[in-house]
Amino acid sequence: MTAPLKAIDGNADLPALMTDLAIQARAAARVLALAPPEQKDRALEAIERAIRANAAKILAANAEDVAEVRAGGATSAFIDRLTLTPARIDAMADGVATVRGIPDPVGAVTESWQRPNGMTIERVRVPLGVIGVIFESRPNVAADAGVLCLKSGNAVILRGGSDSFRSCRAIHEALVQGLREAGLPEAAITLVPTRDRAAVGLMLSGLNGGIDVIVPRGGKSLVARVEAEARVPVFAHLEGVNHVYVDRTAKLDMAKSIVLNAKMRRTGVCGAAETLLVDRAGAAATLKPLIEMLLDAGCEVRGDHAVQKVDARVKPATDDDWDTEYLEAIIAARVVDGVDAAIAHIQNHGSRHTDAIVAEDAKAAEKFLSEVDSAIVLHNASTQFADGGEFGFGAEIGIATGKFHARGPVGAEQLTSFKYRVHGTGQTRP
Amino acid sequence: MTAPLKAIDGNADLPALMTDLAIQARAAARVLALAPPEQKDRALEAIERAIRANAAKILAANAEDVAEVRAGGATSAFIDRLTLTPARIDAMADGVATVRGIPDPVGAVTESWQRPNGMTIERVRVPLGVIGVIFESRPNVAADAGVLCLKSGNAVILRGGSDSFRSCRAIHEALVQGLREAGLPEAAITLVPTRDRAAVGLMLSGLNGGIDVIVPRGGKSLVARVEAEARVPVFAHLEGVNHVYVDRTAKLDMAKSIVLNAKMRRTGVCGAAETLLVDRAGAAATLKPLIEMLLDAGCEVRGDHAVQKVDARVKPATDDDWDTEYLEAIIAARVVDGVDAAIAHIQNHGSRHTDAIVAEDAKAAEKFLSEVDSAIVLHNASTQFADGGEFGFGAEIGIATGKFHARGPVGAEQLTSFKYRVHGTGQTRP
CATH class of the missing domain: 3.40.605.10 (Aldehyde Dehydrogenase; Chain A, domain 1)
Known part of the structure; x- marks a missing residue:
């Protein structure tokens, strides 16, 4: 009663x-x-x-x-x-x-x-x-x-x-x-x-x-x-507009599993990826397999011109897409000119929550981890690890994107x- | 020019x-x-x-x-x-x-x-x-x-x-x-x-x-x-209404040098002591020497009844004195019933900045350091150490009494x- x-x-x-x-x-x-x-x-x-x-x-x-x-x-x-x-x-x-x-x-x-x-x-x-x-x-x-x-x-x-x-x-x-x-x-x-x-x-x-x-x-x-x-x-965090950047030096298999997990493991969590950035210098080898994998997994892809060209199922991205936290099986995808352009994109469109780079080049990874101003930055791991339990904290009351006192889980x-x-x-x- | x-x-x-x-x-x-x-x-x-x-x-x-x-x-x-x-x-x-x-x-x-x-x-x-x-x-x-x-x-x-x-x-x-x-x-x-x-x-x-x-x-x-x-x-800190509590177990010589330094080394700094609390159980031995030392050093003393009795130069304290940051050669002084009463006084009148206990009894000191909710708590040392340089930080931009992000120097x-x-x-x- x-x-x-x-x-x-x-x-x-x-x-x-x-x-x-x-x-x-x-x-x-x-x-x-x-x-x-x-x-x-x-x-x-x-x-x-x-x-x-x-x-x-x-x-x-x-x-x-x-x-x-x-x-x-x-x-x-x-x-x-x-x-x-x-x-x-x-x-x-x-x-x-x-x-x-x-x-x-x-x-x-x-x-x-x-x-x-x-x-x-x-x-x-x-x-x-x-x-x-x-x-x-x-x-x-x-x-x-x-x-x-x-x-x-x-x-x-x-x-x-x-x-x-x-x-x-x-x-x-x-x-x-x-x-x-x-x-x-x-x-x-x-x-x-x-x-x-x-x-x-x-x-x-x-x-x-x-x-x-x-x-x-x-x-x-x-x-x-x-x-x-x-x-x-x-x-608090207002939103998690999280990015995965796939560098020219990324191993394709690793990039595929990280991108799929970051976007699709659970689409409604704040650590889910919302935008895929692919290095132009590696795009010939990585772009098509990544996009087709996402589409085949049931993810809607909204892409720039380069991404639209690899598969007819890709929808055109609008300006708003780069700033959107979908929390659904939708991803925005574009090609960028290397790690510097990826960092610039994230600075302009990110929410300082969680961003990842997939790369074998340690220098590119170091640059990304240093320069991306987010609470959590990952090298060769999924953004879905943005979680107090996964960090080993046992539990969390939330994730913070501010820089004062608490940050991250x-x-x-x-x-x-x-x-x-x-x-x-x-x-x-x- | x-x-x-x-x-x-x-x-x-x-x-x-x-x-x-x-x-x-x-x-x-x-x-x-x-x-x-x-x-x-x-x-x-x-x-x-x-x-x-x-x-x-x-x-x-x-x-x-x-x-x-x-x-x-x-x-x-x-x-x-x-x-x-x-x-x-x-x-x-x-x-x-x-x-x-x-x-x-x-x-x-x-x-x-x-x-x-x-x-x-x-x-x-x-x-x-x-x-x-x-x-x-x-x-x-x-x-x-x-x-x-x-x-x-x-x-x-x-x-x-x-x-x-x-x-x-x-x-x-x-x-x-x-x-x-x-x-x-x-x-x-x-x-x-x-x-x-x-x-x-x-x-x-x-x-x-x-x-x-x-x-x-x-x-x-x-x-x-x-x-x-x-x-x-x-x-920031709004003020430093800092206390020195002299426990019944304090050594008189140490208490004298700490109280004198805490109040009189520089009276205009935020780490200066503003209130002296003396344990009633030790007052017979410590109160008169402490008060006379302060008066002889040119410090005005505003005391409760017990303090007024030890020297005719002591002025009566008003209610406001317990909450006042003088930043001058003035101290409020009273007798309290042991460490618990000292902690209670500091909770009611302190500004969460810097407070000190003089005591030989490790348990009383531990209790004071744990229960006084100030940015800096000291055992057998002067409150005037409340300073980034003295803490070994090289320099400070100020002292904070809030609990978020920065606290103390x-x-x-x-x-x-x-x-x-x-x-x-x-x-x-x-």
Whole structure:
């Protein structure tokens, strides 16, 4: 049985409610920052158990959410994102176990050195504080983001899409049960207890210093709004217009498997390739096989003149295609004059997310990796590796394309700051 | 001879001018990001030479600035901050040499690891981009900040106080001369070429993505304005309400020398102590000697009842005193119930800058260092060590109390971001 729905639509004094949530979250953050790793892991273990034990309750709440949006005429893609199944709940619980297994970042000494006067200085990881996570219809984000913040010693305020409100609330109950069992403050993981959309704007304002950073999880319009309105730092990427450049020195077989994987493994992820750049000097050997492979795999190809010539199925690319994140089985393709032209194209059209070069020439690869100003640059590997799990971070809260604080996959470490601890024996400054 | 003063007061189309500067700075930043360390060091060497060679020109320009503010009735403290002398110009040139000697942070691999599939991932330092530095009357900031940005591969847009405009312009000419000699773009170090105060507001807007971070250098009102208005990240501290806590286990001699140094070595620096907290359990032995030492050294003491009782010269502290950054020979002093009460006082009244404990008890020290949420926490050492030079960073552009990206002394490393470079042999994601 899910709790009754009173007070979830509209709220008499939302600003006061949100401010109060932030104050409680801040107090919880102070406790969490000093909580021993074992206590956080105990909470994570209890959360995993509670998610599995409450699966039926979570599914029932989710069924109500799904029924509501189905009645409202939602698309099947939307309904799929919203729908939980026993397997998805298992995956959510498994994710909690994975996060428990990550090394605790808090308190780690990342550097330490001694000064000539004998003082030692340590740089030590500390949590950031209170993280606001704004997401859309996928209810599992409540668990994924909640436990990653917990592991990194941060309090979190979760605001899910209003369509997934009942599902998020049921998941949140399991999270809170775990916190309680481990003796940690319940406000460490807070769910905004209303569907009122004005809550998002209040979170973006930073709640008078109550929220330290916002992480949006969802489509481009959500991220664009967050980036435009937030008065606090944001960890996000607006889009992933990712490129694979096939150099004249590339091995054709390797280029084929990387291009196919980068585009077609999963087309809807932010690390998917959207544009293929082929070196003119190698095009005689590589262009036709690459394009035919993509077409044969069911990928639409939108090409420049040179690409159009190799296969009648190629459609002409328009100017917009070079700047488009398709997230579908469509690729833009063009021929460029070597690595310099590829870098220039990426600088003009890329989104600073993830770009790859396929080349045997180490100098071309080095040039590409140095000069392409993206969070992730790869040599002879697929862009689909742009993922915290694939990087070995265990889990990620998202991928950031900004250059401040977090960049690339944002894992537990990137959710921390640092402080300097200085140990002296009575030193004074001359 | 300084250049004529045309076009420095007011500007017909300031937004267009500033946008143009930012575009040029961005282009320069791209060149600088890829410039080899030797080329940047060549520029630094040429800048050092140019500052020394142009000393007479810089002094003449400065004399004009000083004459103008003197005629305007400026305070002697203001005039002192503005005034350059041959010794101060030497110190500026020496500072350039010091920055040249810092290891180049760009390109440094800070972490690297191999994934089970054989891919290696490197985390490599890259510059941030374009840094906006807004400062007040001290013209040496133009050189200090300019060269630190150059060393770290960033372009910089400098906006000095309008009172120091001629001085900054003369220094800037030397900076540009050095860039030119080393074949680096002149826009790598840009001085806003107008005294129009509206330029500051435009910089705080971020100039449509033209500026990546703002560093304010100056008094509290400048920093407060920057923090309130900036639409881009800011590296700054609003104030340093720093504490020294003397635990019951402190050695009196050590406590005396640390307290005296922390408060009185230089009272006007942000690392100066402003509040003394004395453990009640040790007060019988430590309070009177500490307070008398401060009073005898010419420091005004504003104390709670317990502190007032030890010496008739102590003035009563008001509530405001606990939150005040004096930057003068004044200290607030009170007795607290042990390390927990000291931590609570600092949480309520501190500014998250620099706080110290004097104690022989390692557990009390550990508790203080863990729980005080400040950028720098020290055990048995003076708060006056809060300085990039003292930390071994060679130079600093300022001290940050925020938790994002840079915290504590902001040196060359903190002016960089990072990217992930992935090296594969054809890996695709399963």
